[in-house]
Amino acid sequence: MSAFSAPFLPTLVRRERASLAATLLAPPVALAVATVLNLGLYLLIGRDPVAVVYAMLFEPFLSWASFSEVLLKTGPLLLIAQGLAIGFRAKVFNIGAEGQFILGAIFASAIPIWFPQATGQWIWPMMLLLGVLGGALWASITAFWRVRLNANEILVSLMLSLVAAQLLNYLLLGPWKDPNGFNFPQSVMFQYDAMVPVLIAGTRVNVSLLLTLALSIAAWLVMQKSFLGYKLQVGGLAPRAAGYAGFNEGWAIWLSLLIGGGAAGLAGAAEVAGPIGQLQRSISTGYGYAAIIVAYLGGLHPIGIIASALFMAALYIGGDNAMVSANLPIAAVRVFQGSLLLAYLIAIAFVRYRLEWHRPIYRSKP
Amino acid sequence: MTNAVLDISGVSKRFGDNLANDNISLSLGRGEIVALLGENGAGKTTLMSILFGHYVPDSGKVLIDGQELPPGKPRSAIRAGIGMVHQHFSLAANLTVLENVMAGTESLWRLRSDTDAARQKLEDISTRFGLIVDPDARLGDLSVGEQQRVEILKALYNDARILVLDEPTAVLTNLEAERLFRTLKDMAREGLSLIFISHKLDEVMAAADRIIVLRGGRKVAERPAKETNKAELAELMIGRKVARPVREPSTPGEVALKVTGVSVSIDGVERLKSIDLSLRAGEILGIIGVSGNGQATLAHLLSGTVRRDKGDIVLFGEPVGDLSVEGAVQAGIGRIPEDRNNEGAIGEMAIWENAVLERLPRFSRHGLVDRSAGQAFARKIIDAFDVRGGRPATRTRLLSGGNMQKLILGRNLIDRPRILLAAQPARGLDEGAVAAVHERLLQARRDGTAVLLVSEDLEEVMALADRIQAIVNGRLSPAVAADKVNATKLGLMMAGEWNEEHEISHAL
């Protein structure tokens, strides 16, 4: 093996500085590359690429009915991604938003499931609050082990998502199963007051979208303007300088995870108290994972994330459309998302680094 | 030159409207030692970075043995036999010495790394050149001085024939520096060619065969070492005459800080062993010692970043228990960290963001950072401390080494701290800047600040400090009055030879 040395392999060399134009160009270029690659894939599995692209990328924006669905999906993605991005910038990699989302949904569901007769306008706000609490609590397990034992937060939070899914299963197959539900693994339908009020009549878009936008502005304030965001950022960029300046690393980890978990939990609560209206197995279609892509596509910047969340939501709806109109398998949508993230990460790597090829131009004299 | 191993010809490099290198040419012969001299920001590091392929020059080229080196390709430079010891270390803190040295030398295709052979080679090199470090120590646990040894070892490990050292002695004691130069001379005798950057005229005169002076990006002079002198060099470098200031007699005031019997362990290793010191307003207490003897821990203790195991700390007459960073800053302790690149400044953030780093509470209102106040503060520092090469919004990593240090000094001194903790404050600064920093420290002393000066530079400590304590292996010697000791005696103290009779009474 050792006969191969590395001279013909290129290495990555950091650029003197990354250009702004290249940074802004990276997402559209990544999108174009991912689209072309996936078109090839659709051809290979024998679908009409034009129909797929039309259904996936254009149809979501062409009717109010489908655009309102896009907005509906934007909510949870945006919320989770904003929370995660704060942690990512502090280099705390919470990959378990999916589990925190589920816990948020479970906590929120406790009220309508335990008190199905309760009425009053306090119920849905209470549920959202409980959702935040549930998500934050679930994330705090990760924070605890990371701070206490320096356990890798990527692994812990990811594995806890699997546990959360099982917890949901247990509740739906056991204590929280709807007794009149023909043995389906789902809870009772929630009462009227346990539902977040609809925002735009005739659609399923509800008040939580406003809340999400408000929280996006808050995220922007926190990350770009606040003392707190500054401390988190220093911790991510230069941990030793942060320590010297007296910014506590454990505190940053706790805060990052609690914010990320709380946001994901809120998203979970808003889903069960919104479009779904009950607790069921399929409350999340991978929002927690997709939000990671959303956060990075948005450049971890609160404003960028609004754009990328909208885009990712459109992709979900477009994927649904394509499933129906172009007979595309659901996995194809996931493949598209995955290749998009990959293309973006590669593009951004080239924004920051350039390739250096090693031609044996020069040989030192013996 | 026909026997030149290295020729740099007509190199220019512009950063924005800053011409960092302006048509510079130089050549280096086999077995020759050339010193590159120049103020902070003169363009020395930039020139060497071009040589090493970190930067692509706007014009000009680099020839090795008469063959042109492709620009902007560090790998080709390494393969051509150029080794570089950076001013800003580029080692990984969480790897061991051996792993750091091996990093980047191994083929990606190999499944198993040949650690045994690497260890053998490393040990051969380190005994041959007298650069002793434990190959299995974690880099992050080493002192800055030891880390630099690893940088040199790494270059030698890569079979460098041309070795470039960017301010190698900035982190070494005089003794260590002397040894380093002996090593460098041995290397030169064996056919290695060396370029080193320095601000210290003594060592330039002692070690170099030829001296090249840069100023404002241009080569202003080139002299054989035998045909010049320190005074001429200083003038060439700065364009005017400079002299370092010396402390004048004064009467210190109240005790500002008293440390009694404090011990500190880090990861189970006792780094400070029952130390005593007392520091008065309006005096400078010098702590001298060879890097790695606990002075980093002492600085951290008083900066509020490590906890003590036992002993007492009394600040302005009040016991404080453990200091926190916030507590220290609020109590009026200005802190200048030893490791400015990793602790003092965040390269990726703006100058103003670095300026407010430890003083954020003062620059935030309702939890929001007051950007314009922060920028104004930074501008004040830039003006008052002559930080060149950046505006408040410039990214800090674009500053030259010396200017970054001026920024850190500035943010601490501008507040007129009651106590100033200065760890290696003049490290890596040019003669003019060293004089300016020393003047600032003396000014602080005149203003009644209690200054704790942790330094490895005997000359600096003897010129500035009223009293001196040596730190050896975590123990602090009793204080001696600076005007009652000479370099020999301090040398003995730094080697751990002290006895109680040196102690002067604190009663005054």
Ligand SMILES: Nc1ncnc2c1ncn2[C@@H]1O[C@H](COP(=O)(O)OP(=O)(O)OP(=O)(O)O)[C@@H](O)[C@H]1O
């Ligand atoms: N990447 C960069 N972008 C913009 N300006 C830069 C960059 N690198 C260096 N400079 C500027 O170029 C000038 C020369 O810097 P350089 O680091 O070469 O100085 P130096 O002689 O090594 O100084 P010092 O003794 O302080 O290390 C400085 O004004 C510096 O601010």
Ligand SMILES: [Mg+2]
């Ligand atoms: Mg330099």
